[in-house]
Amino acid sequence: MTSNPSGKLELLPAVDVRDGQAVRLVHGESGTETSYGSPLEAALAWQRAGAEWLHLVDLDAAFGTGDNRELIAGVAERMKELHIKVELSGGIRDDASLAAALATGCTRVNLGTAALETPEWVAKVIAEHGDKIAVGLDVRGTTLRGRGWTRDGGDLYETLERLNKEGCARYVVTDIAKDGTLQGPNLELLRNVCAATDRPVVASGGVSSLDDLRAIAELVPLGVEGSIVGKALYAKAFTLEEALEAVAK
Numbered sequence: 001m002t003s004n005p006s007g008k009l010e011l012l013p014a015v016d017v018r019d020g021q022a023v024r025l026v027h028g029e030s031g032t033e034t035s036y037g038s039p040l041e042a043a044l045a046w047q048r049a050g051a052e053w054l055h056l057v058d059l060d061a062a063f064g065t066g067d068n069r070e071l072i073a074g075v076a077e078r079m080k081e082l083h084i085k086v087e088l089s090g091g092i093r094d095d096a097s098l099a100a101a102l103a104t105g106c107t108r109v110n111l112g113t114a115a116l117e118t119p120e121w122v123a124k125v126i127a128e129h130g131d132k133i134a135v136g137l138d139v140r141g142t143t144l145r146g147r148g149w150t151r152d153g154g155d156l157y158e159t160l161e162r163l164n165k166e167g168c169a170r171y172v173v174t175d176i177a178k179d180g181t182l183q184g185p186n187l188e189l190l191r192n193v194c195a196a197t198d199r200p201v202v203a204s205g206g207v208s209s210l211d212d213l214r215a216i217a218e219l220v221p222l223g224v225e226g227s228i229v230g231k232a233l234y235a236k237a238f239t240l241e242e243a244l245e246a247v248a249k
């Protein structure tokens, strides 16, 4: 199914925040951080390079080691002023954290752990907020992982079937084994998820080259709408301008 009417793959550069710094992790493991300085400066760099989206993650909130809520809200608010859409993730697990996330003016939030541990609450907020809610399907093999990707949370396809029935608008699919590794995306996983849902899918994990982005863009007709790009941009494997050009139709 084609979910993206423009036919163009959206790119979402990532700004993951830990202890007030923009960082990249390997396999999402705490302690593997490489720091890239100010999250706002990183976000502004992607905006200046032509980003239309930002994938903004509070890693401390995801790991349960505190939060960067004020800093994240400042980044999201500045991006809104600059007309950059923000997908906000990390630690959004109850009414209070959801209200705080939505109050930043972000375009949508991405729920991970909550979709595994409090499915009734997730069904409720999907019904209330529609496409402002995406669910992050963070997987090892076909097993979902929550709480900073440290705990198993059930089978990918069973959860997907449930969320489809509940009207979930969009999925952000991360192959944890690929994330932060520059080893290339898991195209088979993306194809399998697209076959199991008619909702748009945002790809995450492993992008290492412009060819990887072109390969993900080939999946737009199947339902892949966008791709998060993290480590490859920070490691300067290519520029965001080059990436946007590579997926332009």
Ligand SMILES: O=C(O)c1ccccc1N[C@@H]1O[C@H](COP(=O)(O)O)[C@@H](O)[C@H]1O
Pocket: 016, 025, 027, 028, 029, 057, 059, 061, 062, 063, 089, 090, 091, 092, 093, 110, 111, 112, 113, 114, 136, 138, 146, 147, 148, 149, 179
């Ligand atoms: O993005 C990461 O590298 C990452 C690593 C470890 C845990 C989470 C990570 N990212 C994002 O966090 C949300 C999940 O947060 P929560 O479970 O809802 O609190 C997930 O969607 C990822 O985008």
